[in-house]
C-alpha cells in the first residue's frame with residue numbers, strides 16, 4: 309500500500325466496488341493455465357484426480373475459517389448470515405453439505421475416501437496456501453476477513469465454464485460427479501452480495517478501503533498459488549514433491 313493511497317480521500321462505495329472487480333479481472337484463478345487445461349479437456353484422469361484431491365483441503369478448511377469469523381461477529385444479523393455458510397459447507401446432518409459433496413466428486417474420480425481425507429497425498433504448497441487463508445481470517449480484522457471471501461463474486465462464471473467444459477471433454481466425469489457445483493451457483497451470489505454490501509458500508513476511511521482491496525488481492529494470490537503448485541507437480545515439469553499423490557503410471 310502506498311502512503312498516499314492510505315492517506316488519500318475515501319473512495320465512493322461505487323469506486324471501491326469497481327476496484328474490487330478490477331482485481332478479479334486481473335488476478336482471479338479463472339485466468340490460470342491449469343484451469344484452462346482442466347476446463348478444456350486437456351488433462352489426464354490422474355491430473356484431474358490431483359486437482360480434486362488437493363482442492364478437498366480447501367473445501368474442508370472453508371467451514372473452519374467461517375466458524376472462526378462467526379465467533380467474532382458482533383450482531384445476531386451478521387452471525388445468522390455467516391452461520392448459513394457453515395451449514396452450506398457442513399450440512400445439517402440430513403442434507404449433505406459442500407464438504408460431503410466434494411467427496412462424491414473424489415469418489416466419482418476413483419480416489420479412496422480415506423486417502424483423500426487423510427491429506428497424506430496433499431502438495432505441501434496446498435497446505436501452506438490454505439492454512440494461510442484460515443490464519444488470515446483468524447488474525448486480521450473482521451472487515452478484512454469478510455473482504456477475503458469476495459473472490460466468490462467471480463466464482464459463478466468459472467464454475468459454469470468448468471462444469472460445461474468438463475462434461476463435454478471427459479468420459480470419466482458425469483453430472484452426478486460434478487453435483488458439488490450446482491448449489492454453489494446460487495449460494496455464491498448470495499454470499500458475495502452480502503459481503504460486498506458489508507465492505508462498501510463498513511470501509512469508510514481510505515486506509516480501511518485499502519485493507520479491503522489488499523485482502524482480495526491476498527485471496528486471489530493464494531488461489532493462484534495452489535494452481536501453480538498443481539501445475540508444477542503434475543503438468544510441467546511434473547515434479548511431485550516426496551510423499552505427494554502420484555497418479556497411476558506417473
Ligand SMILES: O=C(O)c1cc(C(=O)O)c2c(n1)C(=O)C(=O)c1cc(C(=O)O)[nH]c1-2
Nearest residue numbers: 370406456457458459460463466467492531
Ligand atoms: O470453484 C471455484 O473456483 C471456487 C472458488 C472459490 C473462491 O473464489 O474462493 C470458492 C469456491 N469455488 C467454492 O466452492 C466455495 O465454497 C468457496 C467458499 C469461499 C470462501 O472464500 O469463503 N470461496 C469459495
